[in-house]
Amino acid sequence: MSLEILAVDDSRTMRDMIRLALLPAGFNVHTADDGVHGIEVLEGIEPDAIITDINMPRMDGFGFIDAVRGQDKHRATPILVLTTEAAPELKARARDAGATGWIVKPFDPTKLIKALQMVAG
Amino acid sequence: MSNTNDPMAEIRASFFIECEELLEALQDGLQALDDGDDDPETINIVFRAVHSIKGGAGAFGLEALVRFAHRFETVLDEVRAGRMSPDTEARKVFFQCADHLSDLVRISRDDGELPTEETAALLDSLNGLLGEAGIEEEADDAEEEEIDFQPAVLSLDLDLGGDDEEGSIPDLPPLDALPTAAPSGFTIRFKPDNDLFETGNEPFHMLRALDELGTCTVTCHLDDLPDLDALAAETSYLSWTIDIETDVEEAEIAAAFEFVDGLCTLDIKKKTADDVSSAPSQESPADEEPPVQEDEPVVKADAPAEPSPVPPTETPVADAPQESKAEPAPAAPMKAAPAPAKQAAPAAAKSVVRVDLDRIERLVNLVGELVINQAMLSQSLERSGLSPHSDAMNGLEEFQRLTRDIQDSVMMIRAQPVKSLFQRMSRIVREASAAVGKDVRLHTDGESTEVDKTVIERLADPLTHMIRNAVDHGLEDSEARIAAGKPEQGRVNLTAAHRSGRVVIEVSDDGGGINRPKVLQIAIDKGLVSPDATLSDTEIDNLLFLPGFSTASVVSDLSGRGVGMDVVRTSIQALGGRISITSTPGEGTTFSISLPLTLAVLDGMVVQVAEETLVLPLNVVIETLTLTNQDVEMVRPGAHVVRVRSGFVPLFDLGKELGYRDPVEDYDGSVVLLIAHEDGSRAALIIDSIQDQRQVVIKGLDDSFYRAPGIAAATILGDGQIALILDTSDIITNAIGSSGACAPQVTTGLTA
Amino acid sequence: MSDKETPTAIELLTFQLADQEYSLDIMSVREIRGWTKTTPLPHAPSYMKGVINLRGTVLPVMDLSERLGLKPQKQTDRNVIIVVNHGDVMTGLLVDAVSDIIALTDDDLQPPPEMQANSSPNVVSALTLIDERMIRVLDLSSIVTSVQSNAA
Incomplete structure (x- = not known):
């Protein structure tokens, strides 16, 4: 069973890291460079889970989550937020925006996979 | 890290390339700030650049880089939040920090020695900007960051929040713990709030995560479930009691519910001995994880290398089959089954391909060969006496145009702002x-x-x-x-x-x-x-x-x-x-x-001097003249000028300057190229004849061997012969040096 | 030169220069090609014959006789250019004619006797006898790398 994941991050390194962490575990990974791009990519796919960064140009992570939740078919798509801070306010804000969970960068590939499995099966 | 097949090494290399881009954006943003730009997006860009460098650096355990970037970012965040104004002093510090950040990036990349003193000094400056509060915060951060930078070590630490690092370490069972020790476990009561589903969380997955931690017995409570017609779509009616037989710490159990903390009623109780004995303790055959008790920590650390087992849906969680019917959340468990993914067509935002420079070099060389080949073909077709209106000649013209287009496009690949x-x-x-x-x-x-x-x-x-x-x-x-x-x-x-x-x-x-x-x-x-x-x-x-x-x-x-x-x-x-x-x-x-514009091609004028074919850069040639003896005046023996309209231009015989022949004595009918250089100097060069104007492919001359004065490079002509490309400036300065025509005082040096 | 245990096998390309036999280690020889017209370089030392097109690269060619201080080559169709590679720099050496490839061991080589410094010191690194003919083994590096000083 391969889960389809959309990873949105403006850092190429992060996108590469996510891909590197998930591909060997059999995930099917799509990437986007920022929130706006993420919404565009989302049109063509039906991801089982979404991973998004917060600080991004054009549309940040909060805006992106908002936009995703605004789409009927993605009201319950699990969304994990990538954050460098483990700050409780950030988690609260992400959750208010509709995020399912969070991963603290730099992430451990295992944790990422665990977290994805926890939210998306 | 030198292993190119190592994906981490590749990402690391790509991270440093990205850093260069981020540092560039950082500089730009700071410059804009310095120029008085108060668009909030500007400081956002600056912040993001530092933030992204920090993020990537963390992934590679580049601690010094993370630490510095973090501090820098903290200060920038203050500016971003409007709590600090980027005054002149602050901007100066920011520039210094950006420079230092760029140093740290390079040092980290090359595994160089860290400039700890400089870093410390700048951290002080940053702290100075933050004031007292910042310094305190730093202490906290330092601690936290320390823990966060453990990227490469793949541990099966299930803590997801980073909040309970202390707690997660003692997870490892004490060495003297007997595998046969009475299993311990927890009784968990879990009732999702309505909000839980709005965040896309799914109790089913949490239960399954628990199942991987031990042997679970799940009881689903349907007491609150109303009649079907009274079901509200997004209201949570179910609750669960899970008996888990495991010896993981409570923190790990809690971790499974981390994302829903505050979105549910959760009660985790450690089982007493009585509970344990009465708890059902059959092993789940579907449980792919070996019983935790026998699990050596070392084995765990290796686990992530292979795909984590994804248990089939028929795990003990299926003890609550009602869930799939009653579960009001839109995400039905079946969702987890592979809905055949539509062929993804990621929108092509500014798509960029990174290419090894060697490949471009190869392409440039091949195109160079193509240009030469095309020239050769043209020449032989012309010689064969075909009519210029023949199909072959027309086709050739098209071929020539295409070749040039290809060449231009290839050159564009190498161009950079x-x-x-x-x-x-x-x-x-x-x-x-x-x-x-x-x-x-x-x-x-x-x-x-x-x-x-x-x-x-x-x-x-x-x-x-x-x-x-x-x-x-x-x-x-x-x-x-x-x-x-x-x-x-x-x-x-x-x-x-x-x-x-x-x-x-x-x-x-x-x-x-x-x-x-x-x-x-x-x-x-x-x-x-x-x-x-x-x-x-x-x-x-x-x-x-x-x-x-x-x-x-x-x-x-x-x-x-x-x-x-x-x-x-x-x-x-x-x-x-x-x-x-x-x-x-x-x-x-x-x-x-x-x-x-490029080092690979040159628009040249092809001329003939003493039986040799030579190429001059077209852009230095401003005029061609045919001389009569009246045009030439002698300044003194060996130094002549040619009168061009009202001015006098020094006259040099290219054949003589290159040592190809004796100087021309009779100027009548000589062809002369009028040359002008950027510095305003002019000269007239006598040649035998003009052959052509065309683009030539520049071939370097290996001058470790012998550096010919006045020669910039060489090219290969249509007939396969090599023609030298002249450095007219060099030729003229040499000529001046030797003839003493204009600056007899300067006998050396200007030929540098 | 008298390592009795394992004499190293070497192969030499022998050729003629002004009726004398010279040779180069075959390992440094890339190819041998016929004489083609060179494009002369301005103000070059006379042994620099110029440059030729070797499949798209610009190859400098020197007259080896002149380089060694022998009389300049008379150009005939038998002349050939030996393309050698020294430290990643390719050079063409114009010689009268290529004779043979000989295999020997370094036991067969003897150092040239100490002589007074002459116009071309050290270019001959060893001597050997084949069929009673003396063959001079050239030291390529001293031929192709000290051009600059001679040219100056």
């Missing part, structure tokens, strides 16, 4: 002005001008030197500036522009201009010029390019490095470029570098 180069220079200005205690501001223009990548790389050193010179020698100190009625802050301009098929880069200052009497005196003292010489201003200015010339009477830290303008000139010439100076006393000095 000079921006990155200019940014490096802005740093040089900051450092140089600080070193000599002058207040200097760099103004740049034309940063988006594109130039061949190799040219950009090879310009860095000469430009650095010129910028340092401008700051050190070009600009006066503040007292002198004020005395001269100029603003105290000195100005250095760095501009790039495309001008008639070449790139012109100028470095200018608004300083005192070249001190010509002093320059001349130094040249005389050094024996470069005879004491009784009379030199024009331009000639004096050009003395700066003599090898070993340095105007600084006191060798300063900055410029006194034994590298003179002669080296700058040699490097520029090696790129097929020219450099010239103009200077106005009291107003400043401008160095102008003119470069070919």
Whole structure:
């Protein structure tokens, strides 16, 4: 069973890291460079889970989550937020925006996979 | 890390490339801030750049980089949040930090020695900006970061939040714990709130996560479930009780519910001995994880290398089959089954391909061969006497056009904006002005001008030197500036522009201009010029390019490095470029570098001299003339000028200058090329005939072997023969040097 | 040169220069090609014959006789250019004619006797006898790398 994941991050390194962490575990990974791009990519796919960064140009992570939740078919798509801070306010804000969970960068590939499995099966 | 097949090494390499881009964005943003840009997005860009560097650095365990970036980011966040205003002092610190960040990036990349003192000093500056609160916060952060930087170690630590690191370490069962020890476990009561589903969380997955931690017995409570017609779509009615038989710590159990903390009613109780004995303890056959009790921590650490087992849906969680029917959340468990993914068509945002430079080089070379081949084919078809209107000749014309288009496109691949180069220079200005205690501001223009990548790389050193010179020698100190009625802050301009098929880069200052009497005196003292010489201003200015010339009477830290303008000139010439100076006393000095757009092709004029075919850069040829004897005047034996309209232009015989033949004696009917250089110098060159104008592929001459004066490079003609590409500037300066036509005083040096 | 245990096998390409036999280690020889017209380089030392097109690269060619201080080559169709590679720099050496490839061991080589420094010191690194003919083994590096100083 391969889960389809959309990873949105403006850092190429992060996108590469996510891909590197998930591909060997059999995930099917799509990437986007920022929130706006993420919404565009989302049109063509039906991801089982979404991973998004917060600080991004054009549309940040909060805006992106908002936009995703605004789409009927993605009201319950699990969304994990990538954050460098483990700050409780950030988690609260992400959750208010509709995020399912969070991963603290730099992430451990295992944790990422665990977290994805926890939210998306 | 040298293993290219190691994906981590590849990502690491790509991270450093990305860092360069981020550092560029950082510089841009800071520059915009410094220029008074108060668009909130500007500080956001600056913040993001630092933030992304930190994020990536964390992934590679580059601790020094993360630590510094974090502090920097914290301060920038204050600015972003409007709690701090980026005043002059702050902006100065930001620039220093950006420079230092860029150092740290490079040092981290090359595993170099960390400049700990400098880092510490800048951290202090940053803390200074933050004030007291910041320092306290730092202590916390340091601790937290410390823990967060454990990226490469793949542990099966299930803690997801990073909040309970302390708790997660004792998870490892004590070594003396007997595997047969009475299993312990927890009883968990879990009731989701309605909000839980709005965040896309799914109780089913949590239950399954628990199942991986031990043996679970799940009871689903349907008590609250209303009649079907009373079901509200998004209301949570179910709750669960889970009995888990495991010896993991409570923190790990809690971790499974981390994301829903606050979105549910959760009660985790450690089972007492009685509970354990009464708990059902059958092993779940579907449980792919070995019983935790037998699990050595070492084994766990290896686990992530393989895909984590994804249990089939029929795990003990299926004990609550009602869930799939009653579960009101839109995400039905079946969702987890692989809904055949639509072929993804990711929107093509600015899509960028990174290509190994070697591949481009290869392509450039191949296209070069193609151009030569096409020229050969043209030549042989022409010789075969085909009608110019024949299909073959028409087709050839098209072929020629396509070849040229391909060539242009290939060259475009190598072209890059000079921006990155200019940014490096802005740093040089900051450092140089600080070193000599002058207040200097760099103004740049034309940063988006594109130039061949190799040219950009090879310009860095000469430009650095010129910028340092401008700051050190070009600009006066503040007292002198004020005395001269100029603003105290000195100005250095760095501009790039495309001008008639070449790139012109100028470095200018608004300083005192070249001190010509002093320059001349130094040249005389050094024996470069005879004491009784009379030199024009331009000639004096050009003395700066003599090898070993340095105007600084006191060798300063900055410029006194034994590298003179002669080296700058040699490097520029090696790129097929020219450099010239103009200077106005009291107003400043401008160095102008003119470069070919690419190092690979040249628009050339193909001429014949003494049976040899030669190529001149087309852009230096301004006119062709056929002489009569009346046009030529002798200044003195061996030195002639040709009258062009009302002016006199020195006349040189190319055949003689190249040593190919004796000088022409009868000028009547001689073909002459009128040459002009960027520095305004002109000359007329006698040739035998003009053959063609065409683009030629530049082939380097290996001059470790023998460097021929006056020759810039070579090319291969349509007939396979090699033609030399002339460096007309070099030829003329050599000719002047040997004939003494114009500047008899200067016998060496200008040929540098 | 008298390592009795394992004499190293070497192969030499022998050729003629002004009726004398010279040779080069075959390992440094890339190819041998017929004489083609060179494009002369301005003001070059007379042994620099110029440059030729070797499949798209510009190859400098020198007259080896002249380089060694022998009388200049008379150009005939038998002349050939030996393309050698030294430290990644390719050079063409114009010789009268290529003779043979000989295999020997370094036992067969003897150092040239100490002589007074002459116009071309050290270019001959060893001597050997084949069929009673003396063959001079050239030291390529001294031929192709010290051009600059001679040219100056």
